[in-house]
Amino acid sequence: MASATTTTQTVGLSSPPEKLSIMARLRKGDEIAFLVTFASALSIVLITVLLVQRLWADSVLSRHLFSWHFLHTSTWDPVQDQFGALPFIYGTVVTALLSLVMAVPVGIGAAIFLAELAPRKVSNVLTFMIELLAAVPSVIFGLLGIFIMLPLLNHYIVPIIQQIFGFLPIFQGKFYGVSYFSASCVLAIMIVPFIVSISREVLIAVPQSQREAMMALGATKWDVTWRAVFPYAKRGIIGSIFLALARALGETMAVTMVIGNVPKISASLFAPGYTIAAVIANEFTEATGDLYISALIELGLVLFAVTMIINAIARILMLGMARQESTL
Amino acid sequence: MGSVSFEEFMTRRLLLTGALTAAVLTLSIIGCKSSGSGSEPVTLNGAGSTFAYPLYSAWSSEYAKLHPGLQINYQSIGSGGGIRQVSEGTVDFGGTDGPMTEQQLADAKSKRVTNILHFPVALGADVPVYNVPGVKADLNFTANALAGIFLGKIAKWNDPEIAKANPGVNLPPDQIVVCHRSDGSGTTYVWVDYLAKVSPEWKSKIGVATSVSWPVGIGGKGNEGVAGFVRQTPNSIGYVELVYAIQNKMTYGEVQNTTDKFIKADLNSVTAAAAGAVASMPADFRVSITNAPGADAYPVSSFTWMLVPQDFKDAEKGKALKAFLLWGITDGQASTQKLSYAPLAKSVVDKELELIKTLHY
Numbered sequence: 001m002a003s004a005t006t007t008t009q010t011v012g013l014s015s016p017p018e019k020l021s022i023m024a025r026l027r028k029g030d031e032i033a034f035l036v037t038f039a040s041a042l043s044i045v046l047i048t049v050l051l052v053q054r055l056w057a058d059s060v061l062s063r064h065l066f067s068w069h070f071l072h073t074s075t076w077d078p079v080q081d082q083f084g085a086l087p088f089i090y091g092t093v094v095t096a097l098l099s100l101v102m103a104v105p106v107g108i109g110a111a112i113f114l115a116e117l118a119p120r121k122v123s124n125v126l127t128f129m130i131e132l133l134a135a136v137p138s139v140i141f142g143l144l145g146i147f148i149m150l151p152l153l154n155h156y157i158v159p160i161i162q163q164i165f166g167f168l169p170i171f172q173g174k175f176y177g178v179s180y181f182s183a184s185c186v187l188a189i190m191i192v193p194f195i196v197s198i199s200r201e202v203l204i205a206v207p208q209s210q211r212e213a214m215m216a217l218g219a220t221k222w223d224v225t226w227r228a229v230f231p232y233a234k235r236g237i238i239g240s241i242f243l244a245l246a247r248a249l250g251e252t253m254a255v256t257m258v259i260g261n262v263p264k265i266s267a268s269l270f271a272p273g274y275t276i277a278a279v280i281a282n283e284f285t286e287a288t289g290d291l292y293i294s295a296l297i298e299l300g301l302v303l304f305a306v307t308m309i310i311n312a313i314a315r316i317l318m319l320g321m322a323r324q325e326s327t328l
Numbered sequence: 329m330g331s332v333s334f335e336e337f338m339t340r341r342l343l344l345t346g347a348l349t350a351a352v353l354t355l356s357i358i359g360c361k362s363s364g365s366g367s368e369p370v371t372l373n374g375a376g377s378t379f380a381y382p383l384y385s386a387w388s389s390e391y392a393k394l395h396p397g398l399q400i401n402y403q404s405i406g407s408g409g410g411i412r413q414v415s416e417g418t419v420d421f422g423g424t425d426g427p428m429t430e431q432q433l434a435d436a437k438s439k440r441v442t443n444i445l446h447f448p449v450a451l452g453a454d455v456p457v458y459n460v461p462g463v464k465a466d467l468n469f470t471a472n473a474l475a476g477i478f479l480g481k482i483a484k485w486n487d488p489e490i491a492k493a494n495p496g497v498n499l500p501p502d503q504i505v506v507c508h509r510s511d512g513s514g515t516t517y518v519w520v521d522y523l524a525k526v527s528p529e530w531k532s533k534i535g536v537a538t539s540v541s542w543p544v545g546i547g548g549k550g551n552e553g554v555a556g557f558v559r560q561t562p563n564s565i566g567y568v569e570l571v572y573a574i575q576n577k578m579t580y581g582e583v584q585n586t587t588d589k590f591i592k593a594d595l596n597s598v599t600a601a602a603a604g605a606v607a608s609m610p611a612d613f614r615v616s617i618t619n620a621p622g623a624d625a626y627p628v629s630s631f632t633w634m635l636v637p638q639d640f641k642d643a644e645k646g647k648a649l650k651a652f653l654l655w656g657i658t659d660g661q662a663s664t665q666k667l668s669y670a671p672l673a674k675s676v677v678d679k680e681l682e683l684i685k686t687l688h689y
Contacts, residue, residue: 042571073542077533077541078512078537078539078541079535079541080535082541121656144551146557146560147554149437151560166563174506176561177557177560178548221408261548262542262545262546262547274547278510282511282512282539282547282549283511283512284406284512285511286407286513286514286538286539287407287408287538287539288407288412288429288432288538311625
């Protein structure tokens with residue numbers, strides 16, 4: 001690096017004055033840095049805009065024919081060309097939220113242990129293993145789901161839940177293995193690494209002075225974590241949950257393998273269901289009619305909208321929380 | 329800052345970028361020319377049916393040994409995708425498990441200014457697989473029993489419609505759990521095409537397509553999804569491809585054919601179905617051979633077709649494709665059997681040789 005800089009300098013010195021100034025600017029790099037980073041940011045916005053534009057344009061047939069009925073009807077019949085997205089929207093939202101309910105406590109708990117309580121060596125090894133989990137292809141999770149998790153749920157976990165909470169409608173009905181619940185369990189396993197790995201980094205980044213100040217007041221280790229470190233890291237942790245949520249909403253392969261793929265809305269979490277991503281993956285390759293393809297593309301548009309809305313709601317909740325804190 | 333203004337700086341930058349782009353383009357053009365000047369191997373691109381993928385890939389490697397100058401690529405993107413791509417002209421041939429509709433043929437003709445022809449290359453079949461605790465024997469299914477089960481009208485295993493075809497088998501009084509394919513597939517097309525032929529109610533209420541609105545049951549992804557569900561769920565029934573069932577050594581049921589005989593699907597009984605249907609077969613081969621006549625015909629059988637355009641802009645490619653097709657339906661049938669597809673009956677091949685003569689290259 002150093003030698004490269006020197007060469008540029010010598011070249012610059014021996015060249016005409018205006019060239020020198022370009023090189024100088026290059027080395028100072030403000031404009032370049034601005035242009036490069038601006039182009040990167042712009043390209044991401046552009047990709048998103050193009051994506052929505054394409055989805056919007058290619059779903060025109062279905063949007064015109066069904067208009068709002070597409071969102072609140074439940075018939076999905078490619079033979080009669082009748083398409084309604086409600087069961088898919090319901091399944092997508094239910095599985096994503098349920099997986100968060102399972103993954104968030106475990107993920108944050110693990111992150112706190114790894115960042116605050118475990119010896120650093122143990123923490124590094126465990127974190128490495130958790131991050132490996134994030135690199136496992138989703139089809140593997142799907143297969144593990146079918147062949148290992150479903151029998152486990154079927155024989156042990158679900159009977160126990162039904163015995164204790166069976167009076168609740170969300171836990172009633174015959175369990176065949178494939179269900180909203182199973183899909184949420186697989187999703188939870190898939191998104192936990194995101195929460196753990198990011199939250200741990202955020203917790204570790206909390207300045208030591210925060211901890212020391214609290215300790216100086218005579219706080220216990222848990223007090224320090226809960227009252228000084230955790231509030232400081234809250235925003236970063238919430239960010240990790242957003243990322244996990246986005247992954248859960250869009251996950252396709254693992255979900256379609258364990259959710260049962262039945263386009264019906266059921267109150268019970270133990271009933272089979274369907275998600276938007278799953279139906280697109282299942283039916284797009286063999287879809288033929290123009291309206292059929294258009295309806296599948298509109299589903300993609302709906303998934304985009306659902307993700308935006310859920311993210312917006314989460315952000316509003318977070319803003320509200322921040323405001324509450326500032327008034328305290 | 330510095331003596332050069334921002335605008336000037338940008339102009340220079342743009343000029344530099346322009347010069348670089350031009351250089352890269354020139355290089356790539358030179359590169360293309362130099363690679364084109366050698367003896368170019370002919371490449372045929374195909375896409376479509378996942379069911380026929382093992383066949384096309386075995387054929388392409390075998391055929392490449394005989395004709396070293398030729399390369400054949402086949403992408404298993406699904407029958408629907410195969411029809412779309414061959415209609416658009418983005419591939420040289422397509423593969424499909426369900427024949428193209430009149431509408432699709434008309435669309436393809438307006439886009440490509442030529443006809444798309446259907447050539448059967450092999451046969452497949454669907455078989456019912458089930459998991460009934462305590463039942464070891466192969467079960468027999470009447471046409472009404474299968475239609476009733478998949479319509480949700482026959483709900484218990486000891487229903488008289490199932491029991492009468494299986495004397496001596498102790499069927500449990502349990503609820504039947506139906507499993508079907510969740511992904512659009514030729515396998516589903518063949519299965520529901522059969523159900524629609526034997527049940528007027530299925531035909532009017534559900535219809536025939538690669539994905540349908542199922543009245544009952546759970547969806548499994550792929551043959552492996554259905555097979556996995558059936559294996560794990562007591563009292564369940566589903567359907568998978570014969571090739572899949574044979575290769576995974578699954579037990580499967582026998583199905584009643586038009587002569588009221590119960591036929592176990594195997595390569596012979598599937599070939600017999602095509603032979604049985606040949607008398608009533610239209611010249612363009614767009615025909616379903618489910619529920620075909622013939623005492624030995626297995627009723628849930630189907631062709632898988634190669635879709636070939638009648639005209640070709642590139643004459644060399646056209647000739648290569650024609651030769652490949654000819655080889656496939658004659659010598660290639662030997663490897664068909666090795667892969668557990670049923671080979672074409674001779675009467676069908678003879679008819680196809682007539683159709684090949686109508687290709688304009």
